[in-house]
Amino acid sequence: DSPTGLDQPDADVTLPLLRAAAQIEQIALRELVRDGCLITPEQATGEGVDLVLATCSAAPPLDCVLVGLTRDLSLESARRACAGSHTQVRQAVTLGTRAHRWDSRAVGALRETPPDVLILVGGVDKGPRAPLEHAAEVLAAIYKDLPPERRPVLVFAGNQEARRSVAERLDDLFDLRVVDNVRPSVRSETLGELQRELESLYAHLKLSG
Numbered sequence: 001d002s003p004t005g006l007d008q009p010d011a012d013v014t015l016p017l018l019r020a021a022a023q024i025e026q027i028a029l030r031e032l033v034r035d036g037c038l039i040t041p042e043q044a045t046g047e048g049v050d051l052v053l054a055t056c057s058a059a060p061p062l063d064c065v066l067v068g069l070t071r072d073l074s075l076e077s078a079r080r081a082c083a084g085s086h087t088q089v090r091q092a093v094t095l096g097t098r099a100h101r102w103d104s105r106a107v108g109a110l111r112e113t114p115p116d117v118l119i120l121v122g123g124v125d126k127g128p129r130a131p132l133e134h135a136a137e138v139l140a141a142i143y144k145d146l147p148p149e150r151r152p153v154l155v156f157a158g159n160q161e162a163r164r165s166v167a168e169r170l171d172d173l174f175d176l177r178v179v180d181n182v183r184p185s186v187r188s189e190t191l192g193e194l195q196r197e198l199e200s201l202y203a204h205l206k207l208s209g
Helices: 014-028 074-083 104-112 130-143 160-170 192-207
Strands: 062-068 087-094 117-120 153-156 176-178
Touching: 062 074, 062 192, 074 087, 074 192, 087 104, 104 130, 117 130, 117 192, 130 160, 153 160, 153 192, 160 176
Parallel strands: 062 087, 062 117, 117 153, 153 176
Antiparallel strands: none
16 A cells, blocks of 8 residues: 555656555565566566556545636636646536526536536626626525535636625635636736645545545
8 A cells, every 4th residue: 555645736646656566575575666667577587577456546536617707718717727736627607797698507507416616717807897796696596505515615716806796795605715817817817826726625625534
């Protein structure tokens, strides 16, 4: 048994395999590893093995849903941030800025099968707050009558001008995390803080048990 250390973003899962083989070497009194590699196939002198079977108990990735106002810019930046972390994006939901633009099936799925994490994005910094305030009200309505333990963690990575008003609508209902806007302007994106928050949530939600 050799821990993988998958809570580290740059973990090399082959190293624990080699450590485990080194432990077996001492028990079996035969050489299994040479120059940092497993010896295969088994040699005539008895060193090495013909077959290697390894099992891994690494935690599954965070189940994540992206929520945005439109299907371009911010949602794509959020998707790229998730690609650099232990996160599986289940879907990207576009709420729109008015009620009649909501995708009722997507909203229903958010309620019936809550993800581990919701990431709310949208708007460039210093842009309008109203669309994100409306999106926050939609999310509050979806989850307000669910038990707290069934509600996802909510990460806000949108227009920084909307942080306070979004928090006023969501803070009482969710474990709310606020990070840098993933798309502070049309031509720039900032992914690092969202990625760090997702790694922290992964360690807390998936590895702590």
